[in-house]
Amino acid sequence: MAPSDQAGHRLRRILLALTPGVVYLIGQLTCLRVLRWIADVRGKSFDDALTSWDGRHFLAIAEQGYTLSAARDVEASLAFFPGLPKLMALVSWSFGVTPRTAGLLISAVAGLVAAYGLVKLADYVPGLDRAGGLILVAVFSLAPMSVVLSMTYSEALFCAFAVWSLVFLLRGHWLVAGGLSMFGGLVRPTGLALAGAIAASAVVAIVKRRATWQTWVGALIAPLGFVGYVGWVGHQLGSPLAWFDLQRAGWDSAFDFGAGSLDFVQRTLRDAPALLDVVTVALMLSSLLLLGLAVRQRQPYELVAYGALVAIQVLGTSGVMNSKGRLLIPAFTLLIPLAVFLARERRSNAVTALIVAGLASAWYSAYAVIIYGYAI
Secondary structure, three states: OOHHHHHHHHHHHHHHHHHHHHHHHHHHHHHHHHHHHHHHHHOOOHHHHOOOOHHHHHHHHHHHOOOOOOOOOHHHHOOOOOHHHHHHHHHHHHHOOOHHHHHHHHHHHHHHHHHHHHHHHHOOOOOOOHHHHHHHHHHHHOOOOHHHHHOOOOHHHHHHHHHHHHHHHHOOOHHHHHHHHHHHOOOOOOHHHHHHHHHHHHHHHHHOOOOOHHHHHHHHHOOHHHHHHHHHHHHHHOOOOHHHHHHHHHHOOOEOOOHHHHHHHHHHHHHOOOHHHHHHHHHHHHHHHHHHHHHHOOOOHHHHHHHHHHHHHHHOEOOOHHHHHHHOOOOHHHHHHHHHHHHHOOHHHHHHHHHHHHHHHHHHHHHHHHHOOOOO
């Protein structure tokens, strides 16, 4: 091969390697640009918006630890898992940046890591190739409320752990999958759903007589992050169920088998009190529809189990209903049916649909963060 051909081949490989990150960044920059526009129009601070609501709690914990000044009180601060704020504190100390900058950098890097994982995940999905994987990345980065992936929220960091845990699970690397799930369980309570998907996969392997000692160990270590933190909070407060009590006391959040969600859907469809309520109901119902499509498309059961468990955890829990759209962001496997559909369309139609839906989604994210008056 001539030197010029080698250089051209090398350049193509580099561009191919950069594509998932570029696609993800285009989606997120679109969300951030619309957020800045809405903030400017409303006379609000764009910088404050990036650290609003739960982001403030994570920042306070990163700066001061689980202390009385970290949130409303020490017990309220203990409701927030330590993975993100502790990493923010570490990055801040290591690189001499503020915790706020550290949090935004962590979310940016974690989002890119998740994007590359989604492309790898697409290799295991019938109907998706690399181009379909890029579509999946675009849908993920432009999904409703995906702007939180660029805020000081924990969704981006958790998704990075979850995506790659599922990739290694599909590859049969049980120890890596379980280890990543363990770390994800220190970031968000959604780690319990990820550990559950690994446990379900282990049961299948055991029944089919394909299990090894790695299968058992991977499944056993997967929930340790979640269990360890909840246990630590229980030890601090003198009750094994203390973390769950904090959730109930602070946000009226408890697993009620969907009774609260069903009541919210009925009230919203009857009264339509606010745009965010209506869209939240649409997202909740869409998650169930997409789950059904995932089953119909015969996606890998590992991915279906994960999406189902996240949906059950989110929709089956009472609390701040207007956060449901954001809480469904980690259910990224439910976006796969959309990616499969778009991958089958003409490229121009798929791109047009992504642009139109993406802009609408970006505006909705900005509306939720800037205009809407309650927590997301």
